[in-house]
Amino acid sequence: MKKIALSGAGGQLGSVVRAALVARGTPLRSAAGSQALVPLVEGEDVMHGDLRDPAVVDRLLEGVDVLIHFAGTSVERPLPEIIENNLRGLVEVYEGARRQGVRRIVFASSNHAIGMYPVTERLSLDCELRPDGFYGLSKVWGEALARMYWDKHGIESVCVRIGSCLERPTEPRHLSTWFGHRDLLHFLDRCVEAENIGFLTIWGVSANTRSWWDNSGAGRLGYQPTQNAEVYAEDILARPNPLDALGQRFQGGGFVGIDYSRDDAGPEGLAASATRPV
Ligand code: 15L
Numbered sequence: 376m377k378k379i380a381l382s383g384a385g386g387q388l389g390s391v392v393r394a395a396l397v398a399r400g401t402p403l404r405s406a407a408g409s410q411a412l413v414p415l416v417e418g419e420d421v422m423h424g425d426l427r428d429p430a431v432v433d434r435l436l437e438g439v440d441v442l443i444h445f446a447g448t449s450v451e452r453p454l455p456e457i458i459e460n461n462l463r464g465l466v467e468v469y470e471g472a473r474r475q476g477v478r479r480i481v482f483a484s485s486n487h488a489i490g491m492y493p494v495t496e497r498l499s500l501d502c503e504l505r506p507d508g509f510y511g512l513s514k515v516w517g518e519a520l521a522r523m524y525w526d527k528h529g530i531e532s533v534c535v536r537i538g539s540c541l542e543r544p545t546e547p548r549h550l551s552t553w554f555g556h557r558d559l560l561h562f563l564d565r566c567v568e569a570e571n572i573g574f575l576t577i578w579g580v581s582a583n584t585r586s587w588w589d590n591s592g593a594g595r596l597g598y599q600p601t602q603n604a605e606v607y608a609e610d611i612l613a614r615p616n617p618l619d620a621l622g623q624r625f626q627g628g629g630f631v632g633i634d635y636s637r638d639d640a641g642p643e644g645l646a647a648s649a650t651r652p653v
Contacts, residue, residue, distance in 0.1 A: 376402050378404070378439050379401060379402065379404070379439065379440070379441050380404045380441070381393055381404070383407075383408075383447065384412060385407035386445055386446070386449065387540075388537075388559070389405070389407075391556055391559070392445070392560065392563060393412075393415070403419075404435060405420065406423060406435045406446070408424075408425065408446065410423060411423050422434055422435065426464045426467055427463055428467070429467060433471055436474075436475040436477050438475075440477065440478060440479070440567075441477070441480070442468070444465075444482050446460075446464065447464060448460040448513075451508045451510045451633050457512075458513075469521070472524070473528055473530065479533070479567075479572065480524075481535060481566045482517055482521050482535070484535055485511060486626060487506060487627050488511045488512075488514040488536060489505050490505065490508070490511050490625060492625065494551070494623070498589065498626075500578065500588075500589070500591075507627035508630050517534070521574065525574040526574075532575070533572060534574075535576075536576065536588075537579035538551075538552035538580040538581075538588075541555075542556055545611065546616060547618075548618060549604055550584075550604045551583055551585045551587050552580065552583075553580070553581050553602070558600040561601075562579065562598050565596045565597045566596065572595075575596060576592070578593070580600070582602065584604075585605065587626055619632060620640070
């Protein structure tokens, strides 16, 4: 059985994945950042530390076949923090993979790498990247970095542009972006088991009726989502939309309005923006 390392194991997604893999008895080493993890079962392989430190990365990756890399800043934050956690930290992780002979990394990219597309557009995997902030920009950089480590060093990567990974969708945007937990776990199984992946980018999204993203490339991985946010549509659409006018116009939702300085942000901006290419 392959040994998996999971970084960001104390985070929102990491804790879901960790609990599921531990429950299944998958050989797993889980790492958190500054706060130690409390073992879920006796003898669980856990650690914590700063992934900018090569010694910590070596400890995480020793004897590992596949790394699921969920660590890093996961929301919009000031640039220095993003640079340290998502740019520098990622280089250290890939360099550690080279040293330790890890053959594959699942890199948690994000829909915020394309967040500036209007919600009226349907995207394929090879669309031009349009990040909605420094966080999204760090994911663009991460995807390119993963590509480089495949091309130059033969380390395989699956870059997953995660939508909204939640137990259940709660707002209208999620009807397009939801990535259910059951689908996430199936997706990760495929990332571990699929042969000859090389370099692959994929939308981390369930089989949502209202999806904005064409995931036909997912066939190569054998990812076949079975969850669909539409099941919750009636309930969600009966409640007010928490997003403002700008957030409702763009795929990145609420991230788009952070430090947005065009003059078309308000509801009246809809008319203005219709006359201007977005
Ligand atoms: C992300 O990339 C974030 O990490 C998460 O907190 C959500 O905001 C998600 O995207 C989303 O777009 O719903």
